[in-house]
Amino acid sequence: MSVPGVRLLLLLLISLCIPNVWADQALPYKIDIGRGGHCVRDPVWMRKNHMHLLIHQRDLTVREGKRDKEIDLRNCIECHASTKDDSVIARSDSFCVACHRYEAVKIDCFECHSGIRKSAWLERNAK
Amino acid sequence: MSDVQRRNFLKTSVGVAAVAIAPGLLLFKVAHGQSDDDSKVRWGMLIDTSNCAEGCNECVKACNKENGLSGGLAPTDSQWIRKIEIKDVSTGHQFALPMMCQHCAEPPCVDVCPTGASFKRYDGIVLVDKHRCIGCRYCMMACPYKARSFVHAPLHDQNPDVPRGKGTVESCTMCVHRVDEGKQPACAEACPNKSILFGNLHDPNSEIAKKIRAVASTQVRADLNLNTGVRYQGI
Ligand code: SF4
Numbered sequence: 001m002s003v004p005g006v007r008l009l010l011l012l013l014i015s016l017c018i019p020n021v022w023a024d025q026a027l028p029y030k031i032d033i034g035r036g037g038h039c040v041r042d043p044v045w046m047r048k049n050h051m052h053l054l055i056h057q058r059d060l061t062v063r064e065g066k067r068d069k070e071i072d073l074r075n076c077i078e079c080h081a082s083t084k085d086d087s088v089i090a091r092s093d094s095f096c097v098a099c100h101r102y103e104a105v106k107i108d109c110f111e112c113h114s115g116i117r118k119s120a121w122l123e124r125n126a127k
Numbered sequence: 128m129s130d131v132q133r134r135n136f137l138k139t140s141v142g143v144a145a146v147a148i149a150p151g152l153l154l155f156k157v158a159h160g161q162s163d164d165d166s167k168v169r170w171g172m173l174i175d176t177s178n179c180a181e182g183c184n185e186c187v188k189a190c191n192k193e194n195g196l197s198g199g200l201a202p203t204d205s206q207w208i209r210k211i212e213i214k215d216v217s218t219g220h221q222f223a224l225p226m227m228c229q230h231c232a233e234p235p236c237v238d239v240c241p242t243g244a245s246f247k248r249y250d251g252i253v254l255v256d257k258h259r260c261i262g263c264r265y266c267m268m269a270c271p272y273k274a275r276s277f278v279h280a281p282l283h284d285q286n287p288d289v290p291r292g293k294g295t296v297e298s299c300t301m302c303v304h305r306v307d308e309g310k311q312p313a314c315a316e317a318c319p320n321k322s323i324l325f326g327n328l329h330d331p332n333s334e335i336a337k338k339i340r341a342v343a344s345t346q347v348r349a350d351l352n353l354n355t356g357v358r359y360q361g362i
C-alpha cells in the first residue's frame with residue numbers, strides 16, 4: 001500500500017473512533033446548546049430519552065415532594081439556556097426549540113414553566 | 128357477571144370502600160387523600176388576629192411577589208391570600224385576618240376533582256398538579272373558603288420556582304418550594320407583627336404545636352369538619 005493510502009486508512013479508522021457526542025455538527029439544523037458542559041446522562045442517550053427522565057421526576061417532585069438535586073428542569077435550563085438571552089425557548093435555534101421544531105413535536109412545558117436561566121431571573125428580579 | 132359481582136364492581140368503581148357491619152348495613156369510607164394522622168409532618172399555621180394590623184397588607188404583597196401574582200383585584204385575577212376585615216355588629220369588635228387555602232386534612236377540592244389533579248401531599252399541603260388539571264373548576268366551587276383562582280390569560284416570565292399557567296386552577300401552596308428548602312412561607316416571613324406562625328403540627332416540640340396546646344384556637348367553619356391546617360387565634 002502506498003503511503004498516502006495508509007494515511008487515508010488511518011484517518012478513516014480514527015474518524016470512526018470519534019464519539020457520537022461530537023456529531024452535533026452533523027445535525028441538520030442550528031442549535032444553541034448554551035453553556036453545555038457535563039450532562040447528567042450520556043448526551044446521545046439524552047437526545048432520545050430526556051422526556052422519560054423529566055416525566056418520572058416531575059411526578060416524584062410534585063406529588064411526593066421528592067426533589068432531585070440533579071434531575072431538575074431548572075438545572076437543564078441553567079446549563080442549556082443560551083448565553084446570549086438566558087433562554088431555552090426564545091429563538092428558533094434555542095436549545096429546546098431547535099430539535100422540537102425540526103421533529104414537529106409541540107411541547108407545552110413552558111406555558112407554565114419559566115424557560116429562563118434561574119440565576120439570570122433572580123439577578124433581574126433582585127430588588 | 129353475577130349480580131353480586133356486579134354490585135361489588137359498582138361499589139369499588141365509584142371510589143368508595145364499603146364494609147358490611149351487618150346484613151344490609153354498610154359502613155362507607157370515601158377513598159380520597161389518605162388520612163395523614165400517622166405522618167410525621169403536617170405543615171400548618173397559627174394566625175394571631177390580635178397582632179394582625181388593620182390596613183396592613185404585607186403578607187399579601189409578599190405572596191404576590193414570591194409567586195408572581197399581578198396583585199390585581201379583578202374577578203379574573205389570581206388571589207392566593209386576601210386580607211379580610213371583620214366587624215361584629217352587635218359588639219362593635221373589629222379585627223383583621225389573612226385568609227387563604229386552609230390546607231384541609233379532608234379537602235373538598237380533592238374529593239371533587241375528576242382527574243386527581245387536586246391532591247394532598249404526605250405533609251398536609253394541598254396542591255394542584257397542573258400537569259393533570261383540565262381547568263374544570265369543580266374545586267373552586269367546592270372550596271368553602273374561596274381559596275382558589277383560575278388562570279384566565281397566558282402568563283409570561285414566571286418565577287422559575289413557581290410554575291403557573293393559563294387554563295389551570297391554583298391556590299396557596301404554603302410556598303412549598305420554600306418549605307422543601309427548609310424556609311418559611313413568604314407571608315409568614317414578611318409579617319411585621321409575627322402574626323403568622325408556621326410549623327409542623329405533628330411535632331410535639333415545635334413552636335406551633337406548643338402554642339396550639341396552650342392557647343384557644345379556632346378553625347374557620349369548624350362545623351364543616353375539614354380539620355384545617357391553618358388555624359386562627361382570637362376570633
Ligand atoms: S381551603 Fe379550599 S382549596 Fe384549600 S384544601 Fe380546603 S377546600 Fe381545598
Ligand code: SF4
Nearest residue numbers: 240260261263264266
Ligand atoms: S380545575 Fe383542575 S384541580 Fe380543579 S377540579 Fe378541575 S381538574 Fe381538578
